[in-house]
Amino acid sequence: MNVFPMLLIAVGVYNALAFLFPESLAGALVSVPLLSGRVLSVTTGELVICLAVLLLFVEIVKATRTGGATAIDHALSLVLFVVCLIEFLAVPALGTGTFMIITLLTLLDVIAGFTVSLSTARRDLMVGSA
Incomplete structure (x- = not known):
């Protein structure tokens, strides 16, 4: 569970709704x-966007860990972003503004994860050499 990209939950929910109940995404x-x-x-x-934002927070907190599972x-977060980008560009049911925001959140997860990990590694390196 430590290496599971949490944003996959939001992507999966949106995919399921887009293909099984497309009318449910537009109505109030x-x-x-x-x-x-x-x-x-x-x-x-x-609501799926709100879920994705909350899961992004969990992903950023997970990025502060160190160890082999972090890589x-x-x-896997990068793979999820690539899959979302391909879906957004190639699948008509997912070419919506809502899915574009979810795709951008997966990109933010990748960037934030690598940035936080590099910052943490740099701090650990500086503490270890002192």
């Missing part, structure tokens, strides 16, 4: 009245 799932008098309508796709985790 819940409406919340705001103090301003406006009503916030939230779609299923927007595998980063490699």
Whole structure:
């Protein structure tokens, strides 16, 4: 479970919804009245984006670990980004703004993961040599 890219959950949920229940992504799932008098309508796709953002946080926290499993985790995150990019560009059902944001979150996971790991490794190297 340590090397499992958590964003795969959000990508899997969106893929399942896009192919099995495509109409569920566009319609309002819940409406919340705001103090301003406006009503916030939230779609299923927007909820999947919220899930993806929360999972991205988990991925960034996981990136602070050190060890051999971290490299595998980063490699799998990179594979997930490439798969999402190909799906976004080639699969009509996934060529949406919502999936584009999810794809960008997977890219951010890759960049943040490598950046945090390099920073952690540099800090460990400096502490070890002191």
